[in-house]
Amino acid sequence: MAHKHIYDAEGKQLCCTQEEKIYTKADGANFIVEDSCCSTKKRHHEEHDHGHDHSDNSDSVFKMFMPAGVSLVLLLAGIAMDHWFPQTWFTDWVRVIWYGVAYIPVGLPVLKEAVGSIGKGDIFSEFFLMGIATIGAFAIGEYPEGVAVMLFYSIGEVFQTMAVSKAKSNIKSLLDQRPDEVTVLRNNEPQTVKAETVDIGAIIQLKPGEKLGLDGELLSDSASFNTSALTGESRPDTKSKGETVLAGMINLNTVSQVKVTTAYTDSKLSKILVLVQNASSQKAPTELFIRKFAKIYTPIVVFLAIGITLLPALFVSDYIFADWLYRALVFLVISCPCALVISIPLGYFGGIGAASRNGILIKGSNFLDTLARIQNVVMDKTGTMTEGVFNVQEVNLSSEFDSGEMLQMVNALESHSTHPVATAIHHYVGGIDRSIELVHIEEIAGYGLKATVKGKDLLVGNFKLMDKFGIRYDLDVNSIVYTTIAVAYDHKFVGYITIADNIKEDAQLTIDKLKSLGVKPTMLSGDKNTVVQYVAKTLGIRNAFGDLLPEDKVNKIKEIKAKGESVAFVGDGVNDAPVVALSDVGIAMGGLGSDATIETADVVIQDDKPSKIPMAINMGKQTKKIVWQNIGLAFGVKAIVLILGAGGLATMWEAVFADVGVALLAILNAIRIQRMTF
Secondary structure (H helix, E strand, O other): OOOOOOEOOOOOEOOOOHHHHHHHOOOOOOOOOOOOOOOHHHHHHHHHHOOOOOOOHHHHHHHHHHHHHHHHHHHHHHHHHHHHOOOOOOOHHHHHHHHHHHHHHHHHHHHHHHHHHHHOOOOOOHHHHHHHHHHHHHHOOOHHHHHHHHHHHHHHHHHHHHHHHHHOHHHHHHHOOOOOEEEEEEOOEEEEEEHHHOOOOOEEEEOOOOEOOOOEEEOOOEEEEEOHHHHOOOOOEEEEOOOEEOOOOEEOOOOEEEEEOOOHHHOHHHHHHHHHHOHHHOOOHHHHHHHHHHHHHHHHHHHHHHHHHHHHHHOOOOOOHHHHHHHHHHHHHHHOOHHHHHHHHHHHHHHHHHHHHOOEEEOOHHHHHHHHOOOEEEEOOOOOOEEEEEEEEEEEEOOOOOHHHHHHHHHHHHOOOOOHHHHHHHHHHOOOOOOOOEEEEEEEOOOEEEEEEOOEEEEEEOHHHHHHOOOOOOOOHHHOOOEEEEEEEOOEEEEEEEEEEEEOOOHHHHHHHHHHOOOEEEEEOOOOHHHHHHHHHHHOOOEEEOOOOHHHHHHHHHHHHHOOOOEEEEEOOOOOHHHHHHOOEEEEEOHHHOHHHHHHOOEEEOOOOOOHHHHHHHHHHHHHHHHHHHHHHHHHHHHHHHHHHHOOOOOHHHHHHHHHHHHHHHHHHHHHHHHOOO
């Protein structure tokens, strides 16, 4: 069945674009531009063959340069016979054919692209501009310059292809982390099967040095894994029996067994790959502007070139058509938007690739732009600036109650919560007493838990929960620094449990770096205000608020946005969904632990290091800086040479520099982001 192009409401073609063609030339970088309709079969094939590219890279580079090499040899030989070693036979049709043969290897592919673009309705493409400029040069007898323009343009295309491939190498290496095959134990016999065919519950045997193909639960007592492909962290991560291990992790020491808990397509790595591959669909405003500008500016230049050719005949007495046509052709070559169309997206993808290498997933270049202008970072406390690993410090229960029985009841109720506090209580109390019957279990957001035990109400939560149900207590809550869990039973105050959480080792560095970037940190938490203020004071955060309900956090964000300032919110991406939606950028911490985090956040930090927050912001700033440097360079040089070309002061050689030369300079500038340290 013939392929049908897809157009939007304004008639703009959504597939098979010029930019897509340029990017698909790059080895391993064909997913830079999301192909919405043309390459479904090809993409499906690539998804299954991404780890099996055995082609010799040096051979592919040789093939890319070979047409230009042939053309260059013929061009230099022709110029030598024209000027340095004149040959009597090298005249008339022999000379035309010689340069024509030199033109074909580099010119024919461009002319084919021009015809193809015209067939799709995109007349004023860079291929069209190069085609008419070089054919026009042949028409007026400027054969060497016609070949030279197309030769340097083709060399520039090869370098662009190589630069794009380099820019995507980090993400391509991430793609290679998902093995196609795994070893499954069936009747205690190891069998190698396709990873996508493995069912949930199957047992995978993982040898030292092998990559895990699916998410699962470690069955072995312990194992060390290299998680650098997922988190950017080079230090081995040791897992214990029962802990979650993820696809892409590399087993380091002993043979291990893993029970599959997630289907191949639903693994964390699969979701991350989809996220990264779709990042190109979210375009930065600068990118969108340049695209629109190029669509308008290119046809204007074509009509100006026609005017430069014909209009002087009305005003110049010694008008010579060939001279003015040459000026117009120079004008056309200069007008090619290569430097802008290629280097600007390349700058953004370089930023996304650099972030990916450091364990930061950014869902689109628009979020890089937004990160660059962030003025406020609002963060949750637990799990963001603190480790989220609580330990019970003190148990203070009334002698009126049996403390052992009450702790068992609290432990049983907290087992229905995923909050870190529940884990701390479980570690302190021990195993859950299954004989305790809980009914009417209810989680009250921002307050705590409620249930009925033996016909009486059990309340476990903060002191706001006590106030909500009219539980009276004789206690100065503000005098307790630690996080406090209040307990009430049968409408009586039982007592409280204090829990402490440690500040992360790089939390202080995070705040210092944010301040150095001119970003104001603010801490919002549902935790006890005294605890929040203690952590904030320790880290040097001036604005900190505790005892907040989810709606209170939303109101605080609205207050900041009402001042006209941009806000990034850092949290777990699940409980704070309303705040994430309201903020300009939602940043999720520890994204590998939560599917919902990967789906809801704009930026996912794959480990729990808050220092990645200022790193992501700095990446956004550096990427935007490079993009605007390229815009200034391209427009500046093109404007100067366009004026010189229209006045007859610039030749095709200057035009080549203004087009290909500036494009290469912009590309070299764009890939700097990949070599930067943040």
